[in-house]
Amino acid sequence: MSDQSDHLPADADLGRVREALVEWYEAGHREFPWRRTDDAYRILVSEVMSQQTQLSRVEEAYADFLDRWPTVADLAAADRGEVVAFWSDHSLGYNNRATYLHEAAGQVVDEYGGEFPDSPAELEELMGVGPYTANAVASFAFDNGNAVVDTNVKRVLYRAIAEIRNTEDPPYEEIANALMPSGESRIWNNAIMELGGVACQKTPRCDEEGCPWREWCHAYQTGDFTAPDVPTQPSFEGSxxxxxxxxxxxxxxxxxxxxxxxxxxxxxxxxxxxxxxxxxxxxxxxxxxxxxxxxxxxxxxxxxxxx
Structure with a gap:
């Protein structure tokens, strides 16, 4: 992107946009145990568990999993069948994720001396770790990632930035990385994902949750809250x-x-x-x-x- 503010409204200052989001997040956000750690193993466990599982279920399973296998070395040494059985018993989705997680733990122990690599590219070398998960672990464990772009973040960007709606293949990652302050992937990614999960839900709660981007948001200004995962426009005019x-x-x-x-x-x-x-x-x-x-x-x- 030639200019980081290219896709923002003309009256929007990039510094204020960033500051507003981070201040909103720090003032009060949902507490999850994986947000209180920078341990790469624990973050990887949370990311794999969260792929297709409600966070309320993940919290309990996450605690139980770490009680049983508290370190990457413990998981690597575990019987694979026990790990798969745990996954199934806690309804955490496809069992092959448990297999991949166990294999990845073995790689960390055998190939990296028990220390996780800290870059997205190296993390992608671990079994079952794709670009999104690698970037999330790099961001939340090492503050060394790019912008995380999940469904919630796409919804935020689509609603906030008018130009996104006018292209068949929106450059979500380009825009997300331009918005993110350099070297601050941990707090920024947590903050923008929280914005999508709390204020910019499928049914928006802009005022109720004090969305920090209302001043600049295209959807808030126009009342058009459609998004990639929200195909119908909620009634807004006169509301x-x-x-x-x-x-x-x-x-x-x-x-x-x-x-x-x-x-x-x-x-x-x-x-x-x-x-x-x-x-x-x-x-x-x-x-x-x-x-x-x-x-x-x-x-x-x-x-x-x-x-």
């Missing part, structure tokens, strides 16, 4: 989510506004049944979600984004 988004955008532009000036910026027909009482309720919902603060001052209610 409460649409007006919540307009409140947030107006406050992002003006910093703070009284209700009397905020209302007309939220809807052109402000007044009557959609007047101050309606707007107060909308603002109260946003305040309950921790997105805005409202303060009575000089006889008016002033609203601003939570800082």
């Amino acid at each position: 409460r989510r649409q007006f919540r988004g307009r409140v947030v955008r107006a406050l992002g532009e003006y910093d703070e506004l009284p209700l009397s000036k905020l209302g007309p910026r939220v809807r052109v027909d402000y007044g009557g049944d959609t007047g101050e009482a309606w707007l107060r309720e909308l603002v109260a919902d946003l305040a309950d979600d921790g997105l805005v603060d409202a303060e009575e001052r000089d006889g008016e209610t002033h609203v601003r984004l939570t800082r």
Whole structure:
């Protein structure tokens, strides 16, 4: 990509886009045990288990697996049939993944002296480790990977960046790598995957989860939340989510506004049944979600984004 910001909206600053996502992630994200370690073995186990299994099931199986085989050497020395039986008993998908994981452990012990290689290219030499898994282990264990591009990340990029929709073969990896800060693959990949898993789900929760990219996101601005794995467009025009988004955008532009000036910026027909009482309720919902603060001052209610 000739310019890292080529695919962002014209008014988007790449530094702010990056900072907003990382700050959102660090402020509060889902806790998984594999996010609390940089041990390559443990991360590889979590990645293989997660390939076609719900994360709620993976957590229990992951803990049980590591209790039984806590190190790569333990797994390499294990009986392969026991590993496969464990996989089957915990409903972790195709049993050949257990076979490959056991074989990969043996490679690490025999060929690398028990120490995992730290680059995606070398990690791909391990049995059953494809480009995605190799990059994930390199990123999360060694902070030495490229941008991870899974279904969640594709959904985020497709919705956020308008130009992606206009090509038959979107350059997801190119764009994802251009967005990622150099040398920060661990936190960046965790953050953008979390964004797709929490806020930018198939049914979006932009305001509810305080999506940090609402200011720049094409889908949020237009209401078109289609994506590669979301073929039908959710109803948006005239929805409460649409007006919540307009409140947030107006406050992002003006910093703070009284209700009397905020209302007309939220809807052109402000007044009557959609007047101050309606707007107060909308603002109260946003305040309950921790997105805005409202303060009575000089006889008016002033609203601003939570800082």
